[in-house]
Structure formats: structure tokens, C-alpha cells
Amino acid sequence: MWFRSFILMASTLMVMGSAWSAELPAREKFKRPDSIPAPTSNPLTPEKITLGKTLFFDARLSRTGEMACATCHAPDKRWSDGRILPLQADGVKNARRTPTVLNSAWLSTLMWDGRAGTLEVQAVLPITTVHEMNFDLASLANRLNQIQGYRPLFAQAFGNDTINPERITQALASFQRTLVSNQAPFDQWINGDEQAISEEAKRGFAVFNDKNKANCAACHSSWRFTDDGFHDIGLASADLGRGTRVPAEVTLMQYAFKTPSLRDLPISGPYMHDGSMHDLKTVIRHYKSEAIQRPSLSTDMHQFELSELEESDLIAFIKSLDGGPLGIQAPAMPQ
Ligand code: HEC
Ligand code: HEC
Numbered sequence: 001m002w003f004r005s006f007i008l009m010a011s012t013l014m015v016m017g018s019a020w021s022a023e024l025p026a027r028e029k030f031k032r033p034d035s036i037p038a039p040t041s042n043p044l045t046p047e048k049i050t051l052g053k054t055l056f057f058d059a060r061l062s063r064t065g066e067m068a069c070a071t072c073h074a075p076d077k078r079w080s081d082g083r084i085l086p087l088q089a090d091g092v093k094n095a096r097r098t099p100t101v102l103n104s105a106w107l108s109t110l111m112w113d114g115r116a117g118t119l120e121v122q123a124v125l126p127i128t129t130v131h132e133m134n135f136d137l138a139s140l141a142n143r144l145n146q147i148q149g150y151r152p153l154f155a156q157a158f159g160n161d162t163i164n165p166e167r168i169t170q171a172l173a174s175f176q177r178t179l180v181s182n183q184a185p186f187d188q189w190i191n192g193d194e195q196a197i198s199e200e201a202k203r204g205f206a207v208f209n210d211k212n213k214a215n216c217a218a219c220h221s222s223w224r225f226t227d228d229g230f231h232d233i234g235l236a237s238a239d240l241g242r243g244t245r246v247p248a249e250v251t252l253m254q255y256a257f258k259t260p261s262l263r264d265l266p267i268s269g270p271y272m273h274d275g276s277m278h279d280l281k282t283v284i285r286h287y288k289s290e291a292i293q294r295p296s297l298s299t300d301m302h303q304f305e306l307s308e309l310e311e312s313d314l315i316a317f318i319k320s321l322d323g324g325p326l327g328i329q330a331p332a333m334p335q
Helices: 003-019 047-059 119-128 139-147 151-158 165-177 185-190 199-209 278-290 308-319
Strands: none
Touching: 047 151, 119 139, 119 278, 139 165, 151 165, 165 185, 185 199, 199 308, 278 308
């Protein structure tokens, strides 16, 4: 027993002793990009961003006029809704928790099951889905055409005041691309400020990366802490996720969901596609030993043990990825 705790202490000291231990991945891998990517077919302009922001907060984008994008992707809820499952429209249930739209400029596949490829394509889905805004694009364009205050916004963004579905989705996509996490203490540390995060968080970062410990970095990689891939992590939910999009023979995609970023997590969840977890201790307990063993379970999922200290270190590290709210307010609605 004393021998084991000696080893633990020794390894802890080793990590504490050096600012950046040799086993850790290079800092470069976590450096934030300098600019926001946008497709050449829809370059970012301040005018499109302003229009997109207005549309994002406008409940008139829904059939009943009661639901805006921001109803479910709210600035004060880390651009999600804080709910286990989203609000429903017309009594039709939505089976999956609302993900954040922060850092969505970098997403290569969107939605929990990856069914949209770009923000422009994605924007059509909530507007037209029956259990969300339940509208259609032609009627929406008609409605916006009758709101005088929208015409100058479209004219400034696109050169003339034609209002059509393509422009609506391009503007929404442009605004969302500007929702980028603030610099977190972790980023300052990556940039060389050794004091920016606690010793606990530094040790937690090592646990996070250690293949023989938590191995979180196998999937939560890059500056956004996601590999943009799909994995079954052994949750109890019966939802097949990516499995509903690919043949049943693709074993590893059954029960698989898109890896979420770990930046700016809401403190008390809910976490996971089914909103089934409310704190990081529960999340870690799941990864340690509670994943359902089945053929689709990711090969990067293996049981592991952590001391209480390692567990609280890991949580301290995840909290160092929090850059705080963006401070964006709802704009005035055009009349
Ligand atoms: C009723 C709540 C609700 C409303 C309203 C809503 N969303 Fe969502 N949003 C969701 C849910 C739930 C998902 C995930 C659905 C899934 O993966 O099956 C989602 C997913 C997304 C994603 C993908 C994020 C990712 O990580 O893949 C984007 C982007 C997005 N919504 C933008 C919008 C925009 C733009 C609007 C307005 C036009 C909007 N949402 C309206 C609930 C909502
Ligand atoms: C095999 C890949 C993989 C590994 C390893 C992994 N994760 Fe995940 N993580 C995912 C996927 C995929 C999801 C979404 C699962 C779902 O909802 O079905 C997720 C979800 C999460 C969430 C919820 C985020 C949210 O917005 O809902 C947290 C927190 C999290 N992981 C932390 C960790 C930690 C901490 C570790 C290490 C102990 C870890 N993950 C290891 C792939 C992985």
C-alpha cells in the first residue's frame, strides 16, 4: 500500500515539477487558430453578420412567431438551452439535447448524427422541422418581405433588398461563425503564461492525455477538444445516432454520436445527446467503469481507475477551458 502511494506521489511530483512533461502532446496542438474559416461561396462580412444576428434572435422565423434560434441557443446558456430535452412545438418530442452553436465555424459535420454538412444547409433544418420552428422557407421569405425594416438589412448584406431562402441561411450561418469561445485560462497557459492555470489543472491535463489513465484526448482532441468524429461511449440511450445514417453493418457507428467540444461547458450540464448527466463527476464515473459493453463500443473506451486527487485534477483542467460568456445581447427587431 505504502509502495503504491509512493509511486503515485512520485509521478504527481514529476508532473508538477516540470512545466511541460515530455509525455504531454506539443502545445502547438492546442493553439487557437488566428482567423474564422468561411466558405468562398459565403464570405464573412459585417453586414451579413448583423443581418444574421437579427434573424437568429427573431421569433418570426417560426410559424407561430414564438420560437427563435436563440430560444434554444441562448447567449446566457452557453448557446444551448439548459434543458435535458429541447422545448417542443406542436406536441412533437425532440429526442436529443440542444448542442451549443459556439465554435460552429469549425464543424465539418453538424448535428449529433452528422446529418448536415455546412451551417448553410443546417439552418434549413430547424426552420422546417415540425417539432422546432415548423415553417417553410417560401412562407418565411414572404413574411420577412412584409417587414419593412428587413429590406435595408438585406440590401446592405447582399447589394439589393431581395429576400430569399438562400440569403436567409447565408446570413444565419455568417452570424454563427462569429460565435467563438473567448480566450480561456488554458489558452493563456498554452501561450506560455505558466501562472494562468492552477497546478491541479496542469496535473488534470496530464491525466486527460494519459492513455493509461483517462485517455480523454483520444477523442477530445485539438484546440476545440473534439476529433469531429462519431463514437459509441456506451450510454444507456436506445438512440442509434450515426447508426441511423449508415448501414447496420458499420458496427462502430451504431449508438455513435458526434464528439462534443469541451470548451465553455455549462457548469451543471445537462451533458450528452440525451441530457442524461448533470455534473462532471458523473461523466467521469461513466468513463471509468459504467460504459455499456457492446460490439459498437469505441475501441478507445477502456475501464480505468483514478484517485480522488486525479479526479478533481481532471475536473479542474476541464474548468480551465472556460472562457466565459461572449456578452452578446439580442438586437432590436426590425418592424
Ligand atoms: C426547439 C429548439 C431549437 C431551435 C428553435 C433551434 N435549434 Fe438548433 N438545435 C437544436 C437541437 C435539438 C439540435 C441537435 C439536433 C440533432 O442533432 O438531432 C440543434 C442543432 C443545431 C446546430 C448543430 C450544432 C452541432 O454541434 O452540430 C446548429 C448549428 C443549430 N442547431 C443552429 C440553429 C439555428 C440557426 C436555428 C434557427 C434557425 C436553430 N438552431 C433553432 C435545437 C434547436
Ligand atoms: C471514444 C471517444 C471518447 C473518449 C475516450 C472520451 N469521450 Fe467524452 N464524449 C465522446 C462522445 C462521442 C460524446 C457524446 C456522447 C453522446 O452524447 O452520446 C462525449 C461527451 C462528453 C461530455 C459531454 C459534453 C456535452 O456537451 O454534452 C463530456 C463532459 C466528456 N465527454 C468528457 C470526457 C472526459 C472527461 C473523458 C475522459 C475521461 C472523455 N470524455 C473521453 C467521446 C469520447
